[in-house]
Amino acid sequence: PNDLEIQRQREAQKRALARKHAEEQMQQRTPEPVEGREHVHVQTELYLEEISDRIIEVDMECQTDAFLDRPPTPFFIPAKTGKDVATQIEEGELFDFDIEVKPIVEVLIGKTVEQALLEVMEEEELAQLWARQRAYAELRNAELAEVQRLEEQDRRYREEKERRHRQHMQMLQKQKETTEKIAARAFAQHYLADLIPSVFNNLRDSGYFYDPIERDIETEFLPWLMREVEETLERKVLGRMMVD
Template identity: 65%
Template sequence: MASASHSHRDPDGLYTFSSRPRPVESSSRYKEPPSELRQHNYGNIMYDRRVVRGNTYAQHIPLTTAQPNLAEIQRQQVNKRRATAQKRAWKQLRLRTPEALQGRKHIDVQTELYLEELSDDIVATHNECQTDAFLDKPATPLFIPAKSGKDVATQIEEGELFDFDREVQPVLEVLVGKTVEQALLEVMEEEELSCLRAQQRAFEELRNNELAEVQRLQEQERRHSEEKERRVAQQKEVLKKERETAEKIAARVYAQQYMADLLPAVFTSLRRHGYFYDPVEKDVEMNFLPWLMDEVNNSLEKRYTAREMLDTIIHDVMEKKLEEFEELETQSARD
């Protein structure tokens, strides 16, 4: 599309410019190579990138924009890994010094032809020197500037410059006025201080009176509080005693009512269990009857023993008689 533009100058001298609208140019889809890498027809050989500058034996650095060769990169990596493996294998195959025995350690020794004594101590020597003593600096003389100019004298008669009586009057007026003013200020200050002291004394008296009244009221309140606490304590004590008395009376009445039915039952149970008994009967049961039973048992045991002994004697006699009869029968049968 063709575009037309024109410019003209107004009669007033103003310059104007106008042009027809035009569409935006379409850009390429792919990025074009930089202008530096484009093929140009250089006029100067010093600006040609194909010309190597410096030493021709130096390593040529390729352009960063050149595409790397993948095969070359892989070959370099393989060579690097092979060299690393060979170096590791050589280190493993190299003879090493055996480990030191227990309680010993390896030390470094010299293997040169001529041995040299090794020591960490550095040989040092001490040298001394004496310098000449410095002389004292002389005192600096006082600076007296050189006199310049000429001395001139004049004569002044009495009363020529000023009249003392007339000139001193304003000074005296000022001194007297200031002195009187200072005296008045001091008198006023003393009067003010005396008034302040009087007010302070009146205030202290009033404060002391108020403090005394406060202390009196506090003491009165304390006495009232103590009296109140004492009365309350007395009333509590009276109520406590009344409550204890009522509890005792109730307990006594309950005990009397309970004991009225309990005493007959207790006496009956005690009498039934033998706690209330006749002394003679108790003596007969506890002392006489056991003694009597013991004596009867002893007499019966003696009788049983005598009978057993008699039976034993009779049995022995009968056995002897039987043996004698058997012997007689045996002899008679032999005869």
Template identity: 65%
Template sequence: MTAVLPQQPETGTYTFQSKPRAVQGRAKYRFQLDENEGPIPYGNIMYDRRIVRGNTYAQNTLPVSAQPDPIEIQRQQEIRRRAIAKKRAKEQLRTRSPDAVEGRKHIEVQTELYLEELSDRIEEADVDTQTDSFLDRPPSPMFVPAKTGKDVATQILEGDLFDFNLEVKPILEVLVGKTLEQSLLEVLEEEELSNLRQQQREFEELRNAELVEMQRLEEQERRHKEEKERRMKQQREVLKKEKETAEKIAARAFAQSYLADLVPSVFSTLRDNGYFYDPVERDVEQGFIPYIMDEVVKKIDKTILGRTMLDEIIRDVVKQRYTMFSENASKVPISESQSLNASQQT
């Protein structure tokens, strides 16, 4: 469809700049239909005569590079030449009237005694008749067609007729000469074709022999090339393995020389940093001692909690005794209170 952009006028409705329509198909003929004259032919490959339908395997398709056989072309030319020669011979052997004298022309006329009108349809009529059965049937008269047309006469002057024996001699000489010439040409063509076929057979034999020799040389060259590539590949693998072995030996020797002084220093450093330890001592430090410390902390927490509870109980009892004593002291006389204080002081 044609690309259009909607526009919004002041009324608020959407319209298109051009009316949407289907893509116009290519015209089948040279002229192009107009929209006003009738429906536009749309493109549909189902109705295109150039589309091949059905099985295409049976079609005789020649490759682009294929060339016609020269022998087949010569054979077709020979058949066409023979047909043309035969047609010319038939035309020459056909009996023809001599050419008309200057100022006259030949006209086809009927030479029968009774002329009849020639038409595309013969006139027919149905007639019924009844005869007496006791009378003998008369003999049927000879049919004489009705005479139609006009009688035309032709006057021949003396000297217009030709002498057949005299006139036929050059024609016969020409026919015989042409026939002999055509026969000689055909014989020469057959000999030439036979020579061409012989040369073609020799050429094909030579070409086949050269093709076999070329294939043998190509196969020998291919085997030599494969053998060369295989040997080169084996040699490359041997050199690669030798190089890898030398590199491994050098790396191993370098590692040994480098690690000879490195291993003692590493072990001493690890030992100083505590990476090598006694498992029993490590187990006691990380397992037993933390357990003992946790149990001691729990025990101390329980003791502190018991002491705190006991202090609270004692404090409550003291508060109660103090409250009771204060109440009793307010009720006792002064003398008794003094004696009670003295007893408490003692």
């Protein structure tokens, strides 16, 4: 047997074993039928299917007709139209090539030489133009370099001038500040020279600066003395009035 037949036999054995195992399970789960009855295998699916160990197989064959080769396509030959006409030309009737070609060759040579001269002149003119262009470019580059050098020099001069101007302005500002400080100091000294004595005099006149002994005499002794004198005078006046 071939491999296909062996595979079919194995599949049939597997299906038989599966069916046997299912029957054993059903026999174990299903109780024994009562007397006079027996169990029957019934399909409960929607579509019934015939169960068999071997699937029915049928071999069919089909044969097509032999392919016929296509014949080669004939060449297309258009239909002939018009009328054939012929003429006869004898030797020397048309022209003599050596004689007739001479002016044509002269014209061709003249045109070729003229074109060559024009091309040479054009090349020389282009060479002169390129030389002038190179000279102009060199001169222009030199002028640009000189302009850049002059601009850089002018920039350095301007920066140096601005720096010197800033230094001069800073020096003038410092001199002005120094002069103002000196003037302010002199004015303050002159103003304070008269201010301090006048302030002390005003404070002294206002009583902020005093002699303790003099102040004690003025506030304690003199009032007591005046009271004693007044009392003595009053007693004397009273004694005189009583004597009178």
